[in-house]
Amino acid sequence: MQSEAIENTATSIVSTTSTLRADIADGIKQSIPIIIGFIPVGFAFGVLATKNGVPGYLTVLMSILVLAGSSQFIAVSLFAAAMSPITIIITTFIVNLRHFLMSAAIAPHLSKMSLTRKLLFSFQLIDESFAIHMANIDRNHFGEVQAITLNCIAHFCWSFGTLLGVYGSHLITDIKPLGFDYALPSMFVLLLIWQMKSNMHAIVAFLSAITAVLLYLAGVEQLCVILAAIIGATTGVVLCSIRTK
């Protein structure tokens, strides 16, 4: 992986266009599990929203503008339950607050990015792309073009899947037999393994997992990810400082 990165730097001196093409190709390659995972889930979202009476064009617009899977499913169910728009917006805020933490974790690595690109990059910062970007940063394989390519593909697939679900819900009834729904959980397993850089990282992951499940079962489903991550990371820092003393 290191040598790949060095090769990329070397080619950028020789020819910018071929690097650009290579970066885009790399972004496309890495987004394959997202393509496999997002189109069916986007589809399911489109079907659900339509069944609950959300107009088709607004359903697609929600996928384009919000781009946050779980919160969109929740929003549709709240619409169906006739909850007030304010409740829906506050719930969305709570469910999506975890991105704040992701944004903070990736921020130090984006110091060279222009403000315009930062505006776009953060609009498209989602769980899956965050996980892939952090893995690329760790192995010195992160590039702006590659990252934005991947983000745009994810954004497109989510919106396109929604569109298919809205206007083609009669075409496919069940996507589960093909195992598409397990592509993203499998990807998260691998990216989690890649994050195991030290024993302390493993301890943090273990603590966060238990905390997330307990919080979920205790009824704080919407905040369980961010709370568990904060508790896990903080415990890790505390344990580190105890160990060095």
Next chain:
Amino acid sequence: MQYSHEIIFLTIVGMMAVTYIPRLLPIALLSNKQFPEVVTRWLSFVPAAILSALLAPSLFIQDGSLSFSFDNKYLWSSIPVFIVAMRTKSFFGTILTGMIVIAGWRYVLSM
């Protein structure tokens, strides 16, 4: 749906705002700052913590409650996925394993 198109539209715009702002603020404001070492260390744990916190409920919780039963395909299928991920560290190998295991399991059950 009892809401008018305008209300739904405005709700979506509100959802976009409250989703975008937390995504944007740290990247826009913190990317050129130097953090104290303790913050850097804390942030270095965040990816592992978040990935784990995202994944664990999806594996252990089925229909709203904790499940270790063999009905919970997401949990048991994750064992071969973890093994392949740890052994090979392969991106596509891991994902393909997951999809094949779960599809195969469903196929066997449907026979």
